[in-house]
Amino acid sequence: MTKTIEITKIVAVDDIIKYEIHDHTGLHLLKNEKVEAWVKYYNAESFGFSPEGLPESILAIPVTLYLIPVTWFYGVKLVVPSIDKTLYDDLSTIYAAYSKIYGPFKEEWRGKVTAKTVVENKMPESRFDNIVFFSGGVDALHAGIDNLGKRSVLVSVPSIESVEKTKKENSGWDFLNAKSQLIREFSAISESDWLLITNNFLVNIFDDARIQYDLKNSFNLNSEAFLFDGWFGIKYLNNILSAAPFAYAMGISNLILGSAFEQLEDNLASNLDGANPELSDSIRFAGVFFGEQDGLYTRRSRKVKNILEWCIARGKKTRLWTCFADSTEQCCVCTKCVRTQLNILCAGENPVDWGFANFNEKNFSRLVRSYCYHDRNLCWLWDIVDSIDDSTIYPCCDKLLHWLKKVGYKRYSKRARFVSNVPRILKLHRYPHYVKVVLLKVTGKGHM
Secondary structure (H helix, E strand, O other), rough: OEEEEEEEEEEEOOEEEEEEEEEEEEOEOOOOEEEEEEEEHHHHHHOOOOOOOOOOHHOOHHHHHHHHHHHHHOOOOOOOEEEEEHHHHOOHHHHHHHHHHOOOOOOOOEEEEEEEEEEEOOOOOOOOOOOEHHHOHHHHHHHHOOOOOEHHHHHHHOHHHHOOOOOOOOOHHHHHHHHHHHHHHHHHHHEEEEEEEEEEEHHEOHHHHHHHHHHHHOOOOOOHHHHHHHHHHHHHHHHHHHHHHHHHHHHOOOOOEOOOOOOEOOOOEEEOOOOOOOHHHHEEOOOOOEOOOEEOOOOOOHHHHHHHHHHHHOOOOOOOOOOOOOOOOOOOOOOOHHHHHHHHHHHOHHHHHOOOOOOOOHHHHHHHHOOOOOOOOOHHHHHHHHOOOOOOOOOOOOOHHHHHHHHHHHHHHHHHHHHHHHHHHHHHOOHHEEEEEEHHHHHHOOOO
């Protein structure tokens, strides 16, 4: 019997698209045999936008894209009521791109997508030129200042970021409100309109833990990209494309994403994660596509400096929101907070003025000097150290920055790795037998 996942109902009401999905695979890939999913648009009334009246093949795009990756591995047939022809024709291209970045996948695409109708959609008249995906982070803000004005729309999809502790549709209501405030603030500075989109895809559709386990252990994915962000990253762009119906309705062809460019000394590399340029280049539908990612070859330290200089020249301030924490204030101690605060300090500014209300110079210096900043990729640490000028007196954390420059990124990273492993070492008391054996061998008293 064919294993299928079927989208059985698509309904648009006011500012919400509702979906009903049935899992007939017997594999329990969805959280339940019947799943109800939705996408909701905030501030849609300022555009006169409602998903009501849009073609079903356009309304289907967000959930279709989100479901497609599961067909690559399990031999599942995805059944949809209708599909856009451009998207349908490019499914093999999308598969090939993801296989290249996250794989190579061990087998040819074993599932498929079938639709009752394949529709060639004609784009409406263009009301805007670009959608700029906006999170408040460094890459997104840089894309925002590079694409200013009334012909661009800032779009935030906070539901892509994490499964929240409170089991609401985002990372908690406070987090949603913080994201809304961020996009409103930058909208006022950039003179671009804004739209906020939420969905329950990450929370309610897949049994993500089970699929992640299967991809690692049964399908043996071990690429750098998969080891970094796994199943979550595979679905990242598909989730952000909850914006597809809005883009189509507004006649917007060009989607702009900030690039997370990585450089380590002379080695230039694109980010190997769910936002990789090759992945975004592979996705097209109804005349809509991703343009070249913003800042594709611009280092993070340079992006931060560009943002701050742009704001200062206009007498403006904005917040750089990079924190992993689910809170209305940034924690200032997580990896991305520390990285961004160092970028700001290296640009000669105080992080307090740029969204890090909890920044304290003494506490921050102590944290960095104790080697508690440990980044997954040395490119970020190298970039920070390389941007510190020996001849500059910095208005904030001057001694810290010159100390960091003297230590150098390689020695700092080595010591940071040791510090991060200390908790594991301290847990050795739980295994007294093995500790005893090791000590005897080290002292030469054990049997050879």
